[in-house]
Amino acid sequence: xxxxxxxxxxRLARLARILVLALRGVPAIRRLFQRLGKAFLYVLILVLVSxxxxxxVEPPSSGFDNYGDALWWAVVTLTTVGYGDLxxxxxxGRVIAVVVMLAGLAFLxxxxxxxxxFFGIGSQSADDKDExxxxxxxx
Numbered sequence: 001x002x003x004x005x006x007x008x009x010x011r012l013a014r015l016a017r018i019l020v021l022a023l024r025g026v027p028a029i030r031r032l033f034q035r036l037g038k039a040f041l042y043v044l045i046l047v048l049v050s051x052x053x054x055x056x057v058e059p060p061s062s063g064f065d066n067y068g069d070a071l072w073w074a075v076v077t078l079t080t081v082g083y084g085d086l087x088x089x090x091x092x093g094r095v096i097a098v099v100v101m102l103a104g105l106a107f108l109x110x111x112x113x114x115x116x117x118f119f120g121i122g123s124q125s126a127d128d129k130d131e132x133x134x135x136x137x138x139x
Contacts, residue, residue, distance in 0.1 A: 032115075032118050035114050036110070039110055040107075043078065043103060046078075046099075046103050047071070047074045048074075050074050050096050050100050051073065051074040052067065052070065053092075053096055054074070054088055054093050054096050054097070055067050057092045058088050058089065058090055058093050059089070062086070062089045063085070063086045070086075073087075074100055077097060077100045078100050078101075078104035080101070080104050080105065
């Protein structure tokens with residue numbers, strides 16, 4: 001079973017490498033990754049640091065027994081899922097939770113906007129804009 005797990009990971013790594021190589025040649029996709037890459041990195045760092053901080057400040061009775069539980073909480077909070085299985089009880093923990101929530105909303109908004117821009121959703125051609133302007137003038 002260990003050999004199978006290693007093979008699965010190796011196949012996934014190969015697939016990821018092929019995907020990266022294939023996407024290198026597409027300028028629009030490269031721009032999308034460049035735009036979201038830094039944001040994703042910042043969010044990842046925020047999740048890791050906030051999970052560590054919450055695990056340190058929360059009492060064990062609140063359910064944050066280990067770093068894995070705190071990391072689970074940070075990801076669930078960031079993605080706005082919020083199962084409610086874990087929640088901070090201290091003031092510092094709650095302030096950290098608010099920061100994680102706001103960062104999650106900001107990141108998801110940036111992701112949605114970038115994807116909409118990437119797919120051209122909401123964009124109008126110059127002819128459409130001219131027609132809209134002509135329709136709105138009184139006459």
